Amino acid sequence: MVAGAAGSSAGTTDRLAELEARLARHDLKDIYKDDLPTPCMVVDQEIFDANLKKMSDHCSKTGIHLRAHVKVHKSTEVARRQLGMGAIGLTCATVAECELMSQAGFHGILLTRQPTSKNNIARVLALAKHDSTFGTVVDDPQVATWLQDAARAENLRLRTVVDVYAGLTRHGIEAGRPALDLAKQVDSSKNLKLVGIMGYSGTAAHTHGFEERMKKSRTDLSGLLETVAAARSAGLPVEIITGGSTGTYNVDSELKGLTELQAGSFVFMDTGYQKIGGKNNPAVFDDFGPALTVLTTVISRRHPGQCTIDAGNKALLKPTDEVKGRADVKVENQGAEYGLLVWKDGDRDYKIGDRVELYPSNLDMSTNVYDRYYVTRGERLVDVWPIMGRSGAAQR
Ligand SMILES: Cc1ncc(COP(=O)(O)O)c(C=O)c1O
Numbered sequence: 001m002v003a004g005a006a007g008s009s010a011g012t013t014d015r016l017a018e019l020e021a022r023l024a025r026h027d028l029k030d031i032y033k034d035d036l037p038t039p040c041m042v043v044d045q046e047i048f049d050a051n052l053k054k055m056s057d058h059c060s061k062t063g064i065h066l067r068a069h070v071k072v073h074k075s076t077e078v079a080r081r082q083l084g085m086g087a088i089g090l091t092c093a094t095v096a097e098c099e100l101m102s103q104a105g106f107h108g109i110l111l112t113r114q115p116t117s118k119n120n121i122a123r124v125l126a127l128a129k130h131d132s133t134f135g136t137v138v139d140d141p142q143v144a145t146w147l148q149d150a151a152r153a154e155n156l157r158l159r160t161v162v163d164v165y166a167g168l169t170r171h172g173i174e175a176g177r178p179a180l181d182l183a184k185q186v187d188s189s190k191n192l193k194l195v196g197i198m199g200y201s202g203t204a205a206h207t208h209g210f211e212e213r214m215k216k217s218r219t220d221l222s223g224l225l226e227t228v229a230a231a232r233s234a235g236l237p238v239e240i241i242t243g244g245s246t247g248t249y250n251v252d253s254e255l256k257g258l259t260e261l262q263a264g265s266f267v268f269m270d271t272g273y274q275k276i277g278g279k280n281n282p283a284v285f286d287d288f289g290p291a292l293t294v295l296t297t298v299i300s301r302r303h304p305g306q307c308t309i310d311a312g313n314k315a316l317l318k319p320t321d322e323v324k325g326r327a328d329v330k331v332e333n334q335g336a337e338y339g340l341l342v343w344k345d346g347d348r349d350y351k352i353g354d355r356v357e358l359y360p361s362n363l364d365m366s367t368n369v370y371d372r373y374y375v376t377r378g379e380r381l382v383d384v385w386p387i388m389g390r391s392g393a394a395q396r
Contacts, residue, residue, distance in 0.1 A: 023384050031381040033355065033374070038297045039311035041370045042357065043268070043385070045377050047291035051266055054288060055249065056085040059261070062253035067091050067110060067242060069264030072363045075373065076104040077385035078267055089133070091242075091262045095123045096396055100388050102127050102134060110161065110242065111136040112198065112262065113171070114143050121150050128158045135159030137198050139173040144185050144192065151191035160192045164227055166199030166243060167220030175223025176230070183231050183238075196240030197231065199224035200262065205245035206272065210279040217251045225257045246288070247276055268292035270363045271322045292373075293324055293357035294366065296339065301352045305343055309356055312338045316369055320361035331358065 016037060022028070033042060059066050068082045071093040079090055079101055089108020092098045098111050114137050115124045127134045128151070138144045138160055151158045164179045165172030173179045179197070187194040201220035207213040221243070231238050244252040244261035246269075252258045265273055266288040278285040294315065300308040311317050317339040323329040326348070332340040341356065350356065360366035367387060375383035 026384075028381050028383070032379045033295060033376055033381070034379065036295060036374055036381070038295050038355070039309075039315045040295050041367065041373050041387075042293050042295045043373045043375045044289075044291050044293070045375050045382060047289040048267060048375075051269070051288045051291055052081060052085050055263065055266055056087075058249060058253065059086060064253045064258065065260035067108065067260045067262055068267075069093075069112070069245075069262045070097055070101060072264040073267055073367055073373075074100070074388040075385050076100065076106075076388075077373075077383075079104070079106060082267070088260065091264075094396070095120050095127075097388065098127055098134065099123065102131055107131055107133040109134050110198075112163075112200065114138045114140065114163065115147075116140075116143055121146055125150050125154045125156070125158065128156055129154060132156075133159070135161060135195060137161045137163040138182065138186065139163040139165075139171050141182055141185055144182060144189060148189040148191050151189075155191075157191055157193045159195045160186045160189075161196050161198045161240065161242065162186060162194070163198045163200075164224045166201040166224050167204060167216070168200060168202040170202075172199060175227045179224075179227040180230050180234065183227075183236050184234065187236050194237055196238050196242060196259075197224060197228050198241075199243045200245070201243060201248065202245070204251070205247035206276055207247070208276050209282065210251070210277060213248060213276070214251045214254070217248045218255055221252075221255065221257050228257075246273060247285070250279060250287070265363050268363055268367075269359075270366075271320055271359050271361045274359075290324075290359050292360065292363070292367075294321075294360055295374075296356050296358060298341075298350050298352055298354040298356060299338075301350065304346065307341050307350045307352075307354075308334065309339045309341060310337065311358070312336050314369070315339070316360070316362075316366050317358070318361045322359045324357040324359060 066087040067089040068087045069091045090101050091110045091112050115121045162183045163172050164175050186192045204217040204220050207216045241258050242260045243258050246263045246266040249263050269288050269290045276285045278287050296309040296311040298307045299310045313336050321331045329341050329343045334340040373385040
């Protein structure tokens, strides 16, 4: 328990404020998981550290770089540790994520979604002004023209990567002639600096089975690699070829097409990724361990074979989530603030007040509804890492 929590003579009725004050002072002595308000996100530091080391070792061994995607964790503390272990930069899905990381002093940031609004273009230029290593992708000649005009007005040169279609229809210009023409346009734009080609094969990422994933990634990246070859033959500078994901980290390094990986989920993992199967273990993709759980509390226990926890739809509980240590327990949504756990083994009931940890199904979505990671070693709290704003301006 939090020291002094029981029978404190201070007379305060606001226990949460007391806990918050201690966290703000980083006075974490004798604070345990059991003291935390639920539902909340908990990071197992040992598993997290091992995940970072595994990716770092993989990159050193194979010669591929990591430009780590921050969309899954939205945390400067996680990013700092990745950069400390050799990542050459960060990839971000939104301008707001880029701003957060740039304001933290990080370099080599690449925005992987092209900016198309007046608002986003102005902010991208501000990021480039603040840090000349910042860059963005484009997949449309119109956007390249807008960026050129905006960069000229600011009198700066914006690092630009051409985003080429790689199997995911949401973005990426068609490989071959259209992509090559766009690369030429960027290269000949005085205020843009062509630095490379991106292709994100999001469908390969979650393809089940290592061999199937290899096949899918090879197919998805073929057009991109032909475009790279054509661009180089045309004398265009292609310094980086960026793409990849947690699911394809060891596929893409074998295929030898990309110079860098944009993997993100490996830091924590989720149940969706575990099911895709690994190279060495076809049943479970266990190259990286499940470092993140949602900690919940049993709040009602009135019917056999089921109990209610305090995490429901608002906590983005999903039937595909899994219960740590109890593969037999099924998760069901019951309501905004309520979740149902259901099981068959009457000898292994939960008791009211029990703490239950859940592995989320989709990291990006779940981390988005929490404001911090409670970092633990065993039951003990060892750190608290803020998660970027969940709503309002910080999100956009
Ligand atoms: C463009 C891009 N690159 C990389 C990633 C990282 O993928 P993962 O979290 O699967 O490692 C994502 C995730 O959706 C992405 O959108």
